[in-house]
Amino acid sequence: MSGKWSAHNAEKTCWNCPAAELKGNIDFRACGQSMQKLKLMAEESEILIRCRRRPELGYFEPTITFKECPEWELTQYGYLLRDMRVMILGIDGYLGWTLALKLGALGCQVSGVDNFLRRRAVAEKGSISVVPIASMKERLKAAKEVLGIDIKFRKIDILDRQALGAFMKEVKPEAIVHYGEIPSAPYSMVDADHAIKVQYNNVIGTLGLLFLMRDICPETPLIKLGTLGEYGAPLTGRPLFEGIFPADAILKWRGREWSLGGELTPRDPVSFYHVSKVQDTFNIYEACKYWWLRSYDIMQGVIYGVHTDEVAADPRLRTRLDVDEWFGTVVNRFVCQAILGMPLTVYGAGEQIRGFIALEDAMECMVRLISSPPEPGQYAVVNQVSGLYKVIELAEIVAEVAEEFGYPTEIYKLENPRVEADVHPYEVVSENLPLQFGFRPKVTPKTEITRMFELLTQPHIKERIKKVAHVIMPQTWWTGEKRKPGILEVVKPGKVSKGVYRPVLHTGLKPVIYAEARLKRKVGGRHEADS
Amino acid sequence: MAGRERLLIIGLDGAPYSLIRDLAERGIMPNMAGLIEEGVLTKMAPTIPDVSAVSWSTIITGVNPGEHGVYGFTNLLEGTYILTFHDFTKLKAPTFWQMDRSKRYVVINVPSTYPASEINGFIVTGFVSPDLKKAVYPPGYLSLLQEIGYRVDIDVARCRQSPMLLFSELSETLDTRLKLCLRLWSELDWDVTMFVITGTDRVGHFQWKAYLDEDDKWHEAFLEFFSHVDRVIGELVSRLGRNDGLIMLSDHGMELLEVEVNLNAYLVSEGYLRLHEGRRGYNAIAEGTLAFALEPSRIYLNREGKYPRGCVKRGEEEELLEELTNLFSKLEFEGRKVVKKVYRRDEIYHGQHLEDAPDLVLVPERGFSFTTRISKTEVFGRSDLTGKHNDEAFLYVRGEEAQEVVPENPSVEDVLRIMRTLQHH
Numbered sequence: 020m021s022g023k024w025s026a027h028n029a030e031k032t033c034w035n036c037p038a039a040e041l042k043g044n045i046d047f048r049a050c051g052q053s054m055q056k057l058k059l060m061a062e063e064s065e066i067l068i069r070c071r072r073r074p075e076l077g078y079f080e081p082t083i084t085f086k087e088c089p090e091w092e093l094t095q096y097g098y099l100l101r102d103m104r105v106m107i108l109g110i111d112g113y114l115g116w117t118l119a120l121k122l123g124a125l126g127c128q129v130s131g132v133d134n135f136l137r138r139r140a141v142a143e144k145g146s147i148s149v150v151p152i153a154s155m156k157e158r159l160k161a162a163k164e165v166l167g168i169d170i171k172f173r174k175i176d177i178l179d180r181q182a183l184g185a186f187m188k189e190v191k192p193e194a195i196v197h198y199g200e201i202p203s204a205p206y207s208m209v210d211a212d213h214a215i216k217v218q219y220n221n222v223i224g225t226l227g228l229l230f231l232m233r234d235i236c237p238e239t240p241l242i243k244l245g246t247l248g249e250y251g252a253p254l255t256g257r258p259l260f261e262g263i264f265p266a267d268a269i270l271k272w273r274g275r276e277w278s279l280g281g282e283l284t285p286r287d288p289v290s291f292y293h294v295s296k297v298q299d300t301f302n303i304y305e306a307c308k309y310w311w312l313r314s315y316d317i318m319q320g321v322i323y324g325v326h327t328d329e330v331a332a333d334p335r336l337r338t339r340l341d342v343d344e345w346f347g348t349v350v351n352r353f354v355c356q357a358i359l360g361m362p363l364t365v366y367g368a369g370e371q372i373r374g375f376i377a378l379e380d381a382m383e384c385m386v387r388l389i390s391s392p393p394e395p396g397q398y399a400v401v402n403q404v405s406g407l408y409k410v411i412e413l414a415e416i417v418a419e420v421a422e423e424f425g426y427p428t429e430i431y432k433l434e435n436p437r438v439e440a441d442v443h444p445y446e447v448v449s450e451n452l453p454l455q456f457g458f459r460p461k462v463t464p465k466t467e468i469t470r471m472f473e474l475l476t477q478p479h480i481k482e483r484i485k486k487v488a489h490v491i492m493p494q495t496w497w498t499g500e501k502r503k504p505g506i507l508e509v510v511k512p513g514k515v516s517k518g519v520y521r522p523v524l525h526t527g528l529k530p531v532i533y534a535e536a537r538l539k540r541k542v543g544g545r546h547e548a549d550s
Numbered sequence: 551m552a553g554r555e556r557l558l559i560i561g562l563d564g565a566p567y568s569l570i571r572d573l574a575e576r577g578i579m580p581n582m583a584g585l586i587e588e589g590v591l592t593k594m595a596p597t598i599p600d601v602s603a604v605s606w607s608t609i610i611t612g613v614n615p616g617e618h619g620v621y622g623f624t625n626l627l628e629g630t631y632i633l634t635f636h637d638f639t640k641l642k643a644p645t646f647w648q649m650d651r652s653k654r655y656v657v658i659n660v661p662s663t664y665p666a667s668e669i670n671g672f673i674v675t676g677f678v679s680p681d682l683k684k685a686v687y688p689p690g691y692l693s694l695l696q697e698i699g700y701r702v703d704i705d706v707a708r709c710r711q712s713p714m715l716l717f718s719e720l721s722e723t724l725d726t727r728l729k730l731c732l733r734l735w736s737e738l739d740w741d742v743t744m745f746v747i748t749g750t751d752r753v754g755h756f757q758w759k760a761y762l763d764e765d766d767k768w769h770e771a772f773l774e775f776f777s778h779v780d781r782v783i784g785e786l787v788s789r790l791g792r793n794d795g796l797i798m799l800s801d802h803g804m805e806l807l808e809v810e811v812n813l814n815a816y817l818v819s820e821g822y823l824r825l826h827e828g829r830r831g832y833n834a835i836a837e838g839t840l841a842f843a844l845e846p847s848r849i850y851l852n853r854e855g856k857y858p859r860g861c862v863k864r865g866e867e868e869e870l871l872e873e874l875t876n877l878f879s880k881l882e883f884e885g886r887k888v889v890k891k892v893y894r895r896d897e898i899y900h901g902q903h904l905e906d907a908p909d910l911v912l913v914p915e916r917g918f919s920f921t922t923r924i925s926k927t928e929v930f931g932r933s934d935l936t937g938k939h940n941d942e943a944f945l946y947v948r949g950e951e952a953q954e955v956v957p958e959n960p961s962v963e964d965v966l967r968i969m970r971t972l973q974h975h
Contacts, residue, residue: 032830042680044707045635047623047845048810048921049755049935050564050602050748051706052678065624065923067635067680078680080633082831087630 026086026097027457028391033068033081035392037193037239038090038100041311042067042078056311056396094125096383097457099390106192107131108177108199108228110170111138111155114244114322114381115198117338120329121382122389123168130171130190132183132199136220137339140206141346146487148339149355149480150325161335177224184231192236194389197243199224200295204248204437205495206345207292214291221295222302229306240392241314242385243303245296247374247402247447249318251287256444258525260284261451262300262316262400289439290497307398314397315388319381320374320404323350324467325474327379338378340475343490350375350413350464352491354471355484357421362431362509364492367441369411369432369515372522374404374447377462387456402449405460407522411515416464418512424472430512434504436496444520450527459528553974554795554949559744560783561609563602563661564751564937566803567593567944569761573780578773581784585796589948595961596802596943598898598911601846602661602677602751603636605801605943605962610660610744611643612966616901618643620662622845623678625906630858631832633844635678638663642903646742646966647671653741656734659702659727660746661801672734677703677748694733700726704752710934716756717771720749721778728782735789742969745786747779754804758937762806795972796948799965803942807935808917811881811888813843815929820877825924832924835859841874841909846939847920848908849874871909878912883930890915916940947972 033039043054044064053064068081072090085091085098092101105122109115110131123129133155141147153161155172162168171190175182177199187195200221201207207217225243232239250259260268266280283304286297299316306312330338341347342355353363376384384403393399414430421428435441452458475484494501562570570591574583597604597615599622607620615621619642627634641662647655647669655671657663664675666687674695679685679702686692694700701723709716724747731745753775754761760768787796817823824836835842837859839852851867854860862870871894881888891913899907914920919938921931947956947968955971957964 030828032833034830045623045678046706048919048933049706049710050677050751051709051755052680052703053705053707055705055707065633065635067678069680076627076632076634077637077639078635078678079627080831082829082833083630083632084829084833087833 024093024095025457026093027387027455028097029084029086031085031098031391033070033083033088034066034394036081036085036100037392038070038072039068039081040071040238041395042069092126094390096125096386097390099125099127099386100193101126103127103389104190104193105129105196105389106187106190106194107196109133109197110172111135112198113339113341114378115196116158117327117330117378118196118198118382118385119170120162120166120168120336121327121386123162123170124166124329125386129168130186130192132173132175132177132186134174134176136201137346140201140203141341141343144343144345144490146341146343146346146490147483149342149475149483149487150337150340151334151479151483152337152339153335157335161333165333165336166329177228178220180227180231183228184235187231187235192239194392195228195232195239195241196385196389197225197228197241200244201292203345204290204292205493207290207295208495208497210499217292218295218298221292222298225299226302229302229312232312233306233310237310237312238395241303241312242388243299243314243316245300245316245318246293247318247320247404248289248293249286249297249300250284251289252372252440252443252445253285253287254440254443256446258446258448259402260448261402262318289437304398307396311396313393313395314399315393316398316400317384317388318400318402320376321348321350322376322378322381323348324378324462324471326467326470327382342484343487344493344495347491349410350417350468351471353414353417354421354468354475356491357417357426357428358472358475358481358484359488359491360426360428361488361491362429363414363417364431364433365410365414366433366435366437366504367507368518369414369430370409370442370518370520371439372407372409372443372445374402374407374449375413375464376403376405376460377464377467379467380405380460380462383461384452384456384458387452387458391456399451401451401456402447403452404447404449404524405462406464407445407447407524408464409518409522413464415512415515417468420465420468420472422512424476428512430510430515431506432508432510433493433506436493436504438497442518442520445522446525447522448525450525454527554972555791555793556740557742557795557797557969557973558786558790559742559969560786560796560798561606561660561744561746562750562779562798562800563746563748564754564802564804564939565800565944566805566940566942567591568942569804570944573773573776578777579780581780581787585783585787585798585946585948589796589946590952590956591944591946592956592960594799594943594945595959596941597962598893598913599846599848600802600939600941602801606661606746607641608962609799609801609965610645610663611641612646612963613643614899614901614963616899616904616907619903619906621906621908622848623662624844626832626844626857631835633832636662638665638667638675646969647673654739656731656738656740656743658731658743658745659748660744661748671740672738674700674730675702676746679703695730698726698729698733700730703748706752709752709756713757713768713771716753717768717775720753720775724749724778724782728785731786747782749775750779750800751804754937755935756937758804758806797965797969797972798944798946800943801962803940803944804937805940805942806917807919807933807938809883810919810921810931810933811883811914812921812923812926812929812931813847813849813912814922814924815927816881817841817843818927819929822874822877830925834924837861840870842924843922844908845922847912847914849910849912851909867909874910878910883918887915888918889913913941
């Protein structure tokens with residue numbers, strides 16, 4: 020079987036491996052040693068490491084490839100560190116729990132913390148996860164029974180540095196996945212208390228984590244969930260690079276030119292939640308610079324979906340699905356709106372373009388990133404998306420699948436409660452995941468939306484969706500108002516104008532179907548592509 | 551004649567005979583001048599190559615590298631191209647403190663003795679010592695080291711930033727080393743103390759030009775550092791009894807560095823070494839490689855069966871060695887010959903631990919220093935360093951018996967025998 024697997028990280032070396040303890044530099048020309056963590060020293064002298072997993076090697080240069088090292092084993096996602104100790108902050112969440120099971124099934128030793136803030140915040144809205152989820156205690160038991168996975172869990176708030184630090188010392192993680200933030204834009208816009216809570220939890224939580232990593236596990240990579248929304252949607256239509264300008268990005272001014280290569284790209288966040296992610300970016304960037312920490316900052320598109328093989332293995336293993344206006348992401352909410360017989364609501368013209376990624380694809384990306392850690396001092400960014408779509412296009416796909424499941428629906432264009440352009444250009448570069456990490460998206464929106472209907476139309480889940488019908492519609496305005504947006508227009512699916520502009524996604528691969536959102540209209544029982 | 555009761559050995563890493571003579575005569579090192587009157591100061595030949603790991607290992611074991619198995623600071627892990635760093639567990643011959651455990655020893659800062667191992671007395675290891683916790687035995691002395699702010703070595707990256715920082719670091723490091731020794735002497739009875747100063751080597755690498763040039767901004771600072779070394783010598787020697795023996799020595803000398811020559815870059819340019827693009831370190835050695843270099847100037851044939859991508863067969867070795875000898879012998883820089891001598895293994899090494907011995911060892915001409923950094927492509931380069939090793943080590947023995955005890959043209963292999971003779975045991 021393994022002969023069929025390609026490995027994007029076969030040639031990575033100890034230099035990337037979290038088990039390699041950096042012990043300084045040796046400059047033979049000066050007969051000297053240094054513990055300074057300077058990139059210059061790394062180029063001019065020999066690096067000295069000791070392998071925590073293979074102490075018998077003594078001190079050596081970090082040049083053993085993953086392919087050569089017996090501690091790295093080949094999987095379908097590339098080489099993975101054997102029994103890799105991965106700690107997930109926010110392990111109880113939509114993504115955290117899903118990833119925990121995925122990693123556990125791959126043989127990782129998974130640990131995690133959560134303070135169940137998400138469960139409480141959703142309850143604050145008067146909502147529940149429409150997919151029933153077990154308590155953490157039951158989840159842990161089920162993971163063991165069904166998948167044979169032992170997860171080490173502690174109820175810890177990441178702001179409690181003492182407790183978090185003690186757990187980190189106990190576990191000695193070889194990767195830390197940071198999902199432990201409040202992920203909601205509308206939640207952050209409710210009022211001052213909510214905005215401050217989001218920023219404090221997210222920014223101060225991450226800052227404290229960075230200090231802990233510096234002192235406890237400086238060679239452990241931080242795999243940090245950011246958001247594509249950090250970049251905003253510049254009306255000039257310039258590309259959204261992966262966090263850092265490439266060398267051929269040029270700034271021209273008054274007849275002079277400069278390369279912007281290596282500089283952080285501008286951020287234009289679209290809510291106080293998005294601002295917190297931008298602040299995280301700067302804190303992490305500095306920490307990597309000062310302390311030679313290493314991090315992937317993941318600018319993830321809008322997540323949607325319910326399916327991975329692991330969460331589908333048993334009802335007790337299901338991950339949460341929120342559809343309220345605070346924590347529900349747009350596709351998830353559309354599906355529930357359709358099931359409830361409510362119209363699918365888009366804001367303004369509905370031509371906001373965002374990057375999207377299905378749950379299963381997102382999990383694959385995470386595994387590929389975890390298995391190919393960054394180098395010491397490296398701050399790297401990936402734009403984690405499978406495709407770019409206008410919101411209205413996704414509404415059309417949901418409507419199409421809804422009809423197939425017997426839930427005809429309409430699309431309402433509402434006043435936009437957010438401060439954002441509803442028609443704008445959008446060009447995204449997402450080349451790192453395909454080219455460096457071997458990622459290929461596998462899940463189209465139609466596939467995942469179909470899976471969602473299959474799950475969510477089950478009677479017991481439909482009942483739960485009905486219970487939260489009152490919290491699905493948006494009421495939180497960026498201006499501070501609390502009211503339902505007015506209806507601008509009602510349109511029938513299939514007759515919606517999607518505008519002329521087509522977003523562009525650069526993946527570094529040959530143009531494939533996900534580069535554009537092309538919809539098929541049912542004409543006389545046959546499907547035809549739009550011209 | 552009765553032997554010396556106790557023996558103090560002071561090492562000045564990298565201090566050449568001519569420098570010691572010069573500074574003693576000029577009054578920069580008055581204690582040394584006084585001691586020279588009481589004994590014998592002579593040149594001493596270091597090991598080949600003249601690098602601290604090999605030379606100190608020879609000094610403390612008294613045997614040829616072919617017996618103790620150390621040929622440099624680094625080696626490739628058996629069956630791989632992974633560069634490992636020497637540690638004390640790889641030394642294959644016993645040291646003087648291991649040979650006679652009835653005596654008590656204080657061993658401070660001898661290079662290549664990390665990690666610290668059991669000793670009757672005390673040891674703190676020298677360059678390379680990555681972790682202070684593992685550099686000291688008995689481990690209970692770690693708190694003393696931390697209390698006095700002991701440093702194994704200056705931090706080269708920090709000190710590269712400025713000569714002012716270099717000289718202050720050198721001075722502070724030397725102070726803590728002396729402080730440690732005096733503290734230990736007040737607490738322990740000892741029979742043999744070996745006290746090595748490595749700042750003498752560091753200052754030579756960084757500021758040899760300052761020594762040579764009286765008008766150099768740091769000339770006085772250079773001299774002052776050696777005056778400081780002299781005061782430390784004075785402090786230690788003043789605590790010896792009349793019947794205690796004293797040896798001072800260096801492991802190699804120092805001279806002006808003009809041009810660095812990258813041996814691996816040269817081998818690449820001549821087609822003997824092939825590298826995988828994008829790979830790091832020695833693991834980049836690709837198929838078709840015939841030879842490669844390890845620091846400081848060791849050449850190894852890429853033997854089939856010995857290395858994963860080895861291709862040199864048994865019958866091909868002699869011809870290849872001839873070729874390489876000619877290749878290096880003809881190397882020139884701006885009309886100047888670079889390589890003074892190419893030694894074959896058998897010419898300089900003998901013993902039962904030749905498995906890691908290089909096939910060839912190069913000795914450079916004056917002014918040239920060899921490097922082996924495999925990622926670099928330029929054969930010739932300049933450095934911010936101005937000092938390089940040479941074969942002009944020194945040996946000093948105090949006392950009337952020194953004339954008899956010190957052989958003509960001593961080498962570092964003779965030191966242990968000299969120690970034993972002085973102690974008459």
